[in-house]
Amino acid sequence: MLAEVPFFWPFDTGSMQLALAAAVVIAACAPLIGVFIVQRRQSLMGDGVGHVAFAGVAAGFLLDVWPVWTALVFAIGAAVVIEILRSRGHATGDLALALVFYGGLAAGSIMVGKAGVSHERVEDYLFGSILELKTGDLLTIIGLGLAILVVLGVIGRALFAITLDEEASRVSGLPVAACNGALSVLTAVTIVAAMRVLGILLVAAMMVLPVASSRLFARSFRSTVLFAVGIGVVAAVAGLAAARAWDLEAGGSIVLCASILYGVVALTRGAQQTARTDG
Numbered sequence: 001m002l003a004e005v006p007f008f009w010p011f012d013t014g015s016m017q018l019a020l021a022a023a024v025v026i027a028a029c030a031p032l033i034g035v036f037i038v039q040r041r042q043s044l045m046g047d048g049v050g051h052v053a054f055a056g057v058a059a060g061f062l063l064d065v066w067p068v069w070t071a072l073v074f075a076i077g078a079a080v081v082i083e084i085l086r087s088r089g090h091a092t093g094d095l096a097l098a099l100v101f102y103g104g105l106a107a108g109s110i111m112v113g114k115a116g117v118s119h120e121r122v123e124d125y126l127f128g129s130i131l132e133l134k135t136g137d138l139l140t141i142i143g144l145g146l147a148i149l150v151v152l153g154v155i156g157r158a159l160f161a162i163t164l165d166e167e168a169s170r171v172s173g174l175p176v177a178a179c180n181g182a183l184s185v186l187t188a189v190t191i192v193a194a195m196r197v198l199g200i201l202l203v204a205a206m207m208v209l210p211v212a213s214s215r216l217f218a219r220s221f222r223s224t225v226l227f228a229v230g231i232g233v234v235a236a237v238a239g240l241a242a243a244r245a246w247d248l249e250a251g252g253s254i255v256l257c258a259s260i261l262y263g264v265v266a267l268t269r270g271a272q273q274t275a276r277t278d279g
Contacts, residue, residue, distance in 0.1 A: 009244075010240070010241050010244035010245060011240070011241075015131050015132075015133075016131070016240065016244060018133045018134075018135070018137075018138050019130045019131055019133060019197075019240055019250060020236075020237070020240060021138055021142075022130060022133055022137070022138050022141050022196075022197050023130060023197055023236035023237070023239075023240055023250075023254060024233055024236055024237070025141055025142055025145040025193075026141065026145070026190075026193060026194040026197045026198065026203075026206065026236070027206060027210075027229075027232035027233045027235060027236035027254075028145070028229050028232060028233060029145045029148045029149070029190055029193065029194075030190055030194060030203070030206040030207045030210075030232060031206070031207065031210040031211050031214075031225070031228035031229050031231070031232045032148065032149075032152060032225065032228075032229065033148065033183070033186050033187055033190045033207055034046075034206070034207030034208055034210070034211045034228065035211045035214075035221075035224055035225050035228055036159055036163055036183055037183070037187060037207065037208075038207075038208060038211045038212065038215070039163050040163055042097075043204075043207075043208050044097050044204070045079075045082065045097060045184075045187055045204075046187060046190075046191060046203060046204025046207045046208070047097075047101065047204045048078070048082060048097035048098075048100050048101040048104075049075050049078050049079050049082070049100070049187055049188050049191050050075075050191050050195075050200045050201070050203055050204055051100075051101050051102075051104040051105045051108070051200070052074050052075055052077070052078035052100055052101075052103070052104030052107075052108075053071040053072075053074055053075040053078075053104075053188070053191050053192055053195060053200055054071075054104060054105065054108040054125065054126065054200050055074050055104045055105070055107040055108035055111065056070040056071030056072065056073060056074030056075060056192075057070065057071045057108070057122075057125045057195075057200070058107070058108040058109075058110075058111035058112045058115060058122075059074065059111055061111070061112065061115035061117045061121070062111045062114055062115040067125065068140060068192060068195075068196075071125075071192050071195065072188070072189070072192045074104070075188035075189075075191055075192050076185050076188045076189070078100045078104060078188065079184035079185055079187055079188040080181060080184055080185070081100060082097060082100055082184060083180055083181055083184040085099070087177065087180060124196070125195050125196065125199065125200055126199050126200055126201050127199035127201060127202070127249065127251055127252070128195070128196060128197055128198045128199035128202065128249075128250065128251030129196060130196065130197045130198075130240075130250045130251060131243075131250055133196060133197075137196055140193075141193050141194075141196075141197070144189055144190075144192065144193035145193060147189065148186055148189060148190060148193075151182060151186060152186070155179050155182055158174050158175070158179050159179050159182075159183060160221060161174060162174060162176055162179050162180065187207075190203075190207065191203050191204070194206065197251065198251040198254060198255065199251045202251050202252065202255045205255045205258065205259075206232060206235075206254070206255065206258060209235075209255070209258040209259060209261075209262050210228040210229070210231040210232040210235065210258060210261075211224070211228045212262055213227075213228070213231050213258075213261055213262045213265045213266075214227035214228040214231060216265050216266060216269045217265065217269060231258070231261055232258065234257075234261065235254055235255075235257040235258035235261055236254050236257075238254075238257045239253040239254030239255070239256065239257040239258075240253070240254065242257065
């Protein structure tokens with residue numbers, strides 16, 4: 001574990017500092033991907049891929065290898081299958097997600113039973129175990145986060161154009177299929193990077209909630225991205241602080257804070273619109 005450094009409460013212990021670093025990385029990266037999938041009306045994609053990642057975790061238990069790598073393989077495979085089904089018209093987006101969603105969940109439950117692992121180990125991946133992270137876990141999360149940032153830096157403008165108008169982008173010569181495939185893979189990588197932090201069942205929320213909050217008041221795509229990242233980071237820090245103060249589950253606390261922030265923003269926005277109407 002990294003050596004503890006002087007820091008203010010509640011991040012004054014080594015485990016909380018590791019948790020804070022991991023949570024900030026995930027809270028910044030998840031909305032970067034979420035802003036594209038929300039705009040495309042594919043908000044449930046994170047849930048679908050996440051359930052297949054659970055099958056990957058179970059495969060890791062069964063094969064006695066580190067579950068992160070098997071989850072990454074399964075999640076990327078699922079994301080690519082979803083994109084192929086959607087783009088080739090073999091199934092609508094919702095149906096493609098459902099097919100992968102239920103298949104992954106069923107396969108995961110079978111393999112977990114065969115592996116004979118404890119419920120506690122399974123729950124670490126389903127609901128997160130951020131306070132039990134080691135230095136190696138943090139480095140893996142940072143590495144995956146950097147990979148996400150690098151790829152977005154290369155194809156971000158093209159993804160923006162494709163998200164706005166896929167047909168026009170195809171006519172203009174942009175590699176639409178490749179960019180869509182890359183976005184699917186990035187979604188899978190984000191889920192795997194975040195599963196020890198938030199849990200497979202909750203990670204998709206951090207891809208959607210900060211973006212949903214940001215869209216209520218942002219005036220451009222760029223500002224939507226920036227505000228979403230900021231809201232995600234605030235939720236991560238506040239959620240960890242609340243978890244330490246009141247002995248809560250950290251992953252759930254972070255997502256609950258993101259939900260509360262959305263409620264506050266929505267109510268504030270509604271009040272402003274009412275005031276303008278009355279005025």
